[in-house]
Amino acid sequence: xxxxxxxxxxxxxxxxxxxxxxxxxxxxxxxxxxxxxxxxxxxxxxxxxxxxxxxxxxxxxxxxxxxxxxxxxxxxxxxxxxxxxxxxxxxxxxxxxxxxxxxxxxxxxxxxxxxxxxxxxxxxxxxxxxxxxxxxxxxxxxxxxxxxxxxxxxxxxxxxxxxxxxxxxxxxxxxxxxxxxxxxxxxxxxxxxxxxxxxxxxxxxxxxxxxxxxxxxxxxxxxxxxxxxxxxxxxxxxxxxxxxxxxxxxxxxxxxxxxxxxxxxxxxxxxxxxxxxxxxxxxxxxxxxxxxxxxxxxxxxxxxxxxxxxxxxxxxxxxxxxxxxxxxxxxxxxxxxxxxxxxxxxxxxxxxxxxxxxxxxxxxxxxxxxxxxxxxxxxxxxxxxxxxxxxxxxxxxxxxxxxxxxxxxxxxxxxxxxxxxxxxxxxxxxxxxxxxxxxxxxxxxxxxxxxxxxxxxxxxxxxxxxxxxxxxxxxxxxxxxxxxx
Numbered sequence: 245x246x247x248x249x250x251x252x253x254x255x256x257x258x259x260x261x262x263x264x265x266x267x268x269x270x271x272x273x274x275x276x277x278x279x280x281x282x283x284x285x286x287x288x289x290x291x292x293x294x295x296x297x298x299x300x301x302x303x304x305x306x307x308x309x310x311x312x313x314x315x316x317x318x319x320x321x322x323x324x325x326x327x328x329x330x331x332x333x334x335x336x337x338x339x340x341x342x343x344x345x346x347x348x349x350x351x352x353x354x355x356x357x358x359x360x361x362x363x364x365x366x367x368x369x370x371x372x373x374x375x376x377x378x379x380x381x382x383x384x385x386x387x388x389x390x391x392x393x394x395x396x397x398x399x400x401x402x403x404x405x406x407x408x409x410x411x412x413x414x415x416x417x418x419x420x421x422x423x424x425x426x427x428x429x430x431x432x433x434x435x436x437x438x439x440x441x442x443x444x445x446x447x448x449x450x451x452x453x454x455x456x457x458x459x460x461x462x463x464x465x466x467x468x469x470x471x472x473x474x475x476x477x478x479x480x481x482x483x484x485x486x487x488x489x490x491x492x493x494x495x496x497x498x499x500x501x502x503x504x505x506x507x508x509x510x511x512x513x514x515x516x517x518x519x520x521x522x523x524x525x526x527x528x529x530x531x532x533x534x535x536x537x538x539x540x541x542x543x544x545x546x547x548x549x550x551x552x553x554x555x556x557x558x559x560x561x562x563x564x565x566x567x568x569x570x571x572x573x574x575x576x577x578x579x580x581x582x583x584x585x586x587x588x589x590x591x592x593x594x595x596x597x598x599x600x601x602x603x604x605x606x607x608x609x610x611x612x613x614x615x616x617x618x619x620x621x622x623x624x625x626x627x628x629x630x631x632x633x634x635x636x637x638x639x640x641x642x643x644x645x646x647x648x649x650x651x652x653x654x655x656x657x658x659x660x661x662x663x664x665x666x667x668x669x670x671x672x673x674x675x676x677x678x679x680x681x682x683x684x685x686x687x688x689x690x691x692x693x694x695x696x697x698x699x700x701x702x703x704x705x706x707x708x709x710x711x712x713x714x715x716x717x718x719x720x721x722x723x724x725x726x727x728x729x
Contacts, residue, residue, distance in 0.1 A: 285491050285492075286388050286389055286390045286490065286491075286492050287387055287388040287389060287492065287493055287494065288304060288387060288388070288389035288390075288492060288493070288494045288495075288496060288712060289389070289390055289392070289475065289477055289490050289492035289494070289495050289496070290389060290390065290391040290392070290496045290498050291392055291393075291465055291477070291495065291496065291497050291498060291499055291665075292391075292392075292393055292399060292497065292498030292499035292500065292690065292692075293391050293392065293393025293395070293396075293397050293398070293399055293459055293461065293498075294393070294398060294399020294400055294401065294446075294498070294499070294500055294690065295399065295401075295417075295419070295446065295690065295698045295701060295702075296498040296500070296689045296690025296691070296692075296695075296701050296704070296705060297391045297393065297399070297496075297498035297499075297689075297690075298391075298397070298398075298419060298446055298449060298450060298455075299419055299420055299689075299701065299702045299705040300496060300498060300689060300705040300708060300709060301389065301391050301450075301455050301458055301459075302419060302420045302421065302449075302453055302455065303335060303420060303705060303706060303709035304386065304387045304389050304709060304712065304713075305381075305383070305386050305389075305453065305455055305458070306381055306382040306383045306384065306385040306386045307379060307380075307381050307420050307421045307453065308333035308334070308335050308336075308379070308380050308381075308382060308385065309333060309334045309335070309359075309362075309377045309378070309379060309420065309421075309706070310330065310331075310332075310333055310334070310377065310378045310379075310380060311326035311327065311329075311330045311334070311362070311376060311377065311378075312330075312375070312376050312377055312378045313327055313330050315374050315375065315376050316376065317361070317362065317365055317376045318365065318366075319345075319347070319361070321345060322345070322358070322361070322362075325341055326362075326376075333380070334359075334377075334706060335706065335709050335710055335713055336710075336713070339355055339358065339710075342354040342355055342357075342358045348361075353694075353695065353700065353703070353704065355703050355704070355706060355707045356695060356700040356701070356702075356703030356704050356707075357700070357703065358703065359700075359702060359703030359706055360699050360700055360702075360703060362375060362376045362377050363375045363376075363377050363418065364415060364416070364699070379420065379421040381421065381453075385713075387712060387713065389458060390458055390460065390490065390492070391455075391458050391459045391460065391498075392459075392460045392461075392463035392465070392490070393459070393460075393461060393462075393463065393499070394462065394463065394464050394482065394499075394502075395461065395462070396447070396461055397446060397447050397450050397459055397461065398442075398443040398446040398447055399446075399499075399500060399502075400500055400502050401439055401442050401443040401446060402443050403502075403524070404439040404443075404522075404524065405439065405522070405523050405524035405527065405566070406438060406439060406440040407438055407439075407440075408438060408439045408523065408524075408566060409436040409437065409438055409439075409604075410436050410437055410438075410439060410442060411436070411562055411602075412436075412697060412698060412699060413435045413436060413601075414432050414434075414435060414436065414437045416697070416698060416699040417437075417442055417445070417698050417699075418702075419445075419446070419449045419702070420702060421453070422449055422452050422453065424437075424445055427445050427448055427449070427452075435601050436601065462481050462482045462483045463479060463481055463482075463488060464479045464480055464481070464482050465477055465478075465479040465665075465668055466478060466479040466480065466668060467479065467668055468495060468668050468669050468670075469670055470670075470683065473493065473685075474491050474492070474493060475491070475492050475493070475494070475495045475685070475686075476489060476490075476491055477489070477490040477491075477492065477495065478490070493685060494685045494686070494687070494712060494715075495685070495686050495687070496686075496687040496688070496689060496708060496712075497665060497686075497687070497688045497689070497692050497693075498688075498689045498690050498692065498705075499663065499665055499690070499692055500661075500663070500690055500691035500692065501660075501661040501662050501663045501691045501692070502661060502663065503661060503662055503663065503664055504521035504522065504657070504660075504661055504662075505657075505659045505660045505661060505662050506521075506657065507558070507629055507632065507657055507659075509629070509630070509631065509632055511631070511632050511633060512632060514634075515632050515633065515634050515655075517634075518634060518652070518653075518654055518655060519632075519654070519655045519656075519657060520654060520655070520656050520657070521656070521657050521658065522563055522566075522567075522656075522658065523563065523566040523567050523570055523656075526555070526567050526570060526571075526654065526656050527570060529654055530555075530570075530571075530574065530576070530654070533653070552576070552577065552653060553577075553651045553652050553653040554576070554577040554578055554579045554622075554650075554651075554652060554653065555567070555571050555576055555577070555578050555579075555652065555653055555654045555655075555656060556578075556579045556581060556629070556637060556650070556652045556654070556655045556656070557571070557578055557579070557580050557581065557656045557658065558581045558628075558629060558655065558656065558657045558658060558659060559581075559582075559583075559657070559658035559659045559660075560582045560583065560584055560589060560592055560594070560612065561592075561593070561594070561658060561659075561660065562593075562594070562605065563658035564580070564656070564658035565594065565604075565605050565608045565609070566658075567656040567658060568580055568608050568611075568621070569604055569607075569608055571620070572608075572618060572620055572621060575620065576620065577620040577621075577622075578620060578621050578622070579622045579623075579624065579639075579650060579652075580611075580612065580621065580622065580623045580624065581624050581627050581628065581629060581639055582612065582623060582624065582625050582626075582627060583626070583627065583628055583659075584625065584626070585625055585626045586613060586614070586625055589612060589613055589625070590613060594606075594609040594612075595609065597609070611623065624639055624641050624648070625641070626641055626642055626643075627639050627640065627641035627642075628640055628641075629655070630647070632655065635651060635652075636649055636650055636651045636652060637649075637650055637652055637655065638650075663691070663692055665692065673686060675687075675688045675693055677707065678693055678704055678707050678708050678711070679708075679711055684711075684715075685715075687708045687711060687712075689701060689704045689705050689708050690704070690705075
């Protein structure tokens with residue numbers, strides 16, 4: 245159903261200047277015979293081609309959400325506020341009132357929660373009620389932009405173990421205007437899908453909305469500088485090493501936290517062949533080790549590995565549990581090193597997962613808190629690895645800091661991920677309401693801004709789209725991009 249937005253049309257003079265700017269955009273790739281640098285011009289540069297970058301690109305391409313008054317939200321205040329302006333896209337509305345609602349403001353990201361409760365009302369209560377949003381694709385509202393990423397479209401979802409099931413339910417992964425259910429042709433029979441399905445959906449979403457020309461893969465950013473009123477982003481393409489320069493008036497950092505946190509031990513790099521940082525790498529290492537043993541003797545009958553040196557798993561989150569579970573399924577002994585005490589462990593995210601939908605996680609969690617046992621599972625609480633060599637580790641534990649020396653076959657370090665992206669800026673930036681407090685033309689969304697789940701990061705992208713669209717509406721003169729010497 246199409247709705248007419250009451251957003252005022254741009255002036256004629258603005259259209260002329262915008263068309264001139266767009267003509268430059270269509271010729272954005274300029275190859276210089278005497279230089280190995282490719283240069284681009286665009287209004288907005290989005291760095292990161294995962295869910296956050298994709299969602300924001302959708303909004304900037306004219307995919308706008310409208311409140312659907314025929315499916316009123318059960319929250320009376322929310323319904324009345326949105327009903328009063330239901331002819332306006334949410335992107336064109338002042339939604340600052342959401343910060344005054346207790347149920348929205350407790351998270352610190354009221355618009356993210358508001359968006360989530362509009363597209364998935366009652367989701368946390370298991371409700372399948374229809375959403376309160378209608379979508380309209382209006383290409384006339386498009387803002388010129390580019391999306392670059394270090395990987396294929398989909399970001400880090402391309403790097404996960406293909407068989408890993410998402411923690412989020414499938415409908416929590418929906419992008420604006422084209423849901424997972426629509427892509428699958430019906431509601432999936434299971435709540436959680438494998439990561440390979442999510443990666444495929446994100447790629448198909450970009451194709452379905454005809455966004456593919458805006459996306460550029462394998463672009464590694466090395467530097468972001470502000471020259472006058474223009475952001476100059478430079479780096480290299482990992483495919484051929486060719487340099488690139490992108491000039492834009494606004495920049496959005498949409499890259500997630502892709503670098504695994506390390507133990508920060510002096511000998512860690514020296515032992516890197518024995519250390520992995522996710523379940524995918526653990527599987528590859530264990531498979532390679534098994535293949536090497538079998539290749540040495542084709543008649544070798546693989547025995548139980550329960551008498552071998554254990555795999556040591558560090559961490560207490562979902563990734564660490566994936567590693568523990570994989571080892572136990574293969575009859576490989578595991579020593580689980582957990583930084584938290586038993587009391588602290590009872591309050592982690594794993595403790596809140598439903599055994600109905602997350603049995604593989606709740607089973608391991610029961611072992612972590614001592615409620616169940618497994619012959620190949622050993623936990624060490626209030627502990628950390630303080631030394632590592634190629635054959636053993638030292639585990640320091642307890643209030644008396646007892647040191648345990650233990651042999652190992654592999655160490656799986658699953659203590660979270662971090663971003664090193666801030667090092668590409670000349671100056672440090674802090675973000676409030678997804679916008680830099682130092683420069684109003686710099687934004688952050690997704691994990692870089694603290695929204696770690698797709699269901700919430702789309703609302704953050706909506707907020708940035710409000711910032712960018714509002715600035716475009718208030719600016720009738722297109723700034724001239726400075727030449728790069």
